[in-house]
Amino acid sequence: MVSVLIVEDEPVLALEMENALQKAGFAIAGIAGSCLKALAVLECRDCDLAVLDANLRGSCVEPVVAALQARGKPYLLISGYDRTHLASGLREAPFLPKPFGSDALVRALNNLRVQAKTQNHMHPSC
Amino acid sequence: MREVNHRAKNLLAVVQAVARQTAGENDPKVFAERFAARLSCLAACQDLLVRSNWRGVSAGELVRSQLAHFVGLVGTRILLDGPTLRLSAAAAQTIGMALHELATNAGKHGALSDAQGIVEVTWNLAGSDEAPEFVMCWHERNGPRVAPPERRGFGHTVIVRMVEHALDAAVSLEHDPAGLVWRMSAPAQLVLDPPSNLDTSGDGSVGEP
Numbered sequence: 014m015v016s017v018l019i020v021e022d023e024p025v026l027a028l029e030m031e032n033a034l035q036k037a038g039f040a041i042a043g044i045a046g047s048c049l050k051a052l053a054v055l056e057c058r059d060c061d062l063a064v065l066d067a068n069l070r071g072s073c074v075e076p077v078v079a080a081l082q083a084r085g086k087p088y089l090l091i092s093g094y095d096r097t098h099l100a101s102g103l104r105e106a107p108f109l110p111k112p113f114g115s116d117a118l119v120r121a122l123n124n125l126r127v128q129a130k131t132q133n134h135m136h137p138s139c
Numbered sequence: 140m141r142e143v144n145h146r147a148k149n150l151l152a153v154v155q156a157v158a159r160q161t162a163g164e165n166d167p168k169v170f171a172e173r174f175a176a177r178l179s180c181l182a183a184c185q186d187l188l189v190r191s192n193w194r195g196v197s198a199g200e201l202v203r204s205q206l207a208h209f210v211g212l213v214g215t216r217i218l219l220d221g222p223t224l225r226l227s228a229a230a231a232q233t234i235g236m237a238l239h240e241l242a243t244n245a246g247k248h249g250a251l252s253d254a255q256g257i258v259e260v261t262w263n264l265a266g267s268d269e270a271p272e273f274v275m276c277w278h279e280r281n282g283p284r285v286a287p288p289e290r291r292g293f294g295h296t297v298i299v300r301m302v303e304h305a306l307d308a309a310v311s312l313e314h315d316p317a318g319l320v321w322r323m324s325a326p327a328q329l330v331l332d333p334p335s336n337l338d339t340s341g342d343g344s345v346g347e348p
Contacts, residue, residue, distance in 0.1 A: 023152070098145075111148050111151070
């Protein structure tokens with residue numbers, strides 16, 4: 014089962030995403046509301062994908078992005094900010110603007126998974 | 140302007156999530172009623188935060204704001220007791236939503252559904268000086284006999300799981316036949332605003348008869 018790390022500081026949204034992803038057949042690797050907690054989850058548990066709120070109570074999610082990139086894990090950014098207002102290093106990442114429906118989230122994560130597989134296939138040494 | 144837009148979209152996302160979760164458990168008529176009540180709860184919390192310029196909310200004020208039409212019972216059948224503590228904006232929204240669900244449940248099935256029941260809401264700081272904990276308790280008694288619910292809806296998620304996740308809290312919910320008891324205990328630094336707010340000299344008699 015594909016496992017997803019949810020990083021979102023709004024608890025209603027985090028739990029709703031958990032619910033939607035579980036119904037769609039994903040496993041939840043963990044839920045974190047801050048960078049610190051997300052990094053702690055990554056230290057002790059593996060995940061296949063991550064969905065990240067770009068802004069966690071005023072702090073940028075970049076440290077979590079760096080940790081995921083180091084592990085070669087694909088991620089989806091979500092935000093109430095327009096993509097152009099994100100930190101420059103995040104603007105090219107797969108992005109879903111808030112608010113979004115559960116279907117859109119599941120679709121975006123499935124696309125992410127397929128893309129990651131294709132890339133791994135093209136670069137088997139990675 | 141960018142920040143206002145961001146906050147508005149986040150709030151819309153929360154409203155959307157609350158709508159979907161409410162829809163999951165009810166027929167359309169009940170949905171409209173429950174959804175409106177949940178929005179009022181979010182709006183009441185928003186009012187308090189705006190009034191304090193997003194610098195947190197006093198625990199006593201937060202409890203009163205979430206009692207809705209039961210607020211007139213404060214001092215007689217709803218007894219509030221706790222020191223003056225300022226809760227952070229994020230903690231206020233989470234605890235506020237939980238209190239709203241507890242009050243709604245008490246009005247439908249619990250101590251506020253008849254003419255005798257009593258609810259005690261208490262909060263305080265506990266634990267050691269090095270690791271203080273914010274504790275809050277919602278304790279119903281003298282009401283109708285309580286039976287555990289047949290199924291768990293969104294209210295249960297808000298009262299237990301949301302508080303656990305958002306505040307790293309330990310939460311217990313007991314359907315004691317004598318009355319429902321909800322307790323939460325969370326690291327004070329995740330609840331209070333500013334985190335060093337440890338002034339316990341305050342309004343210990345809030346709402347007491």
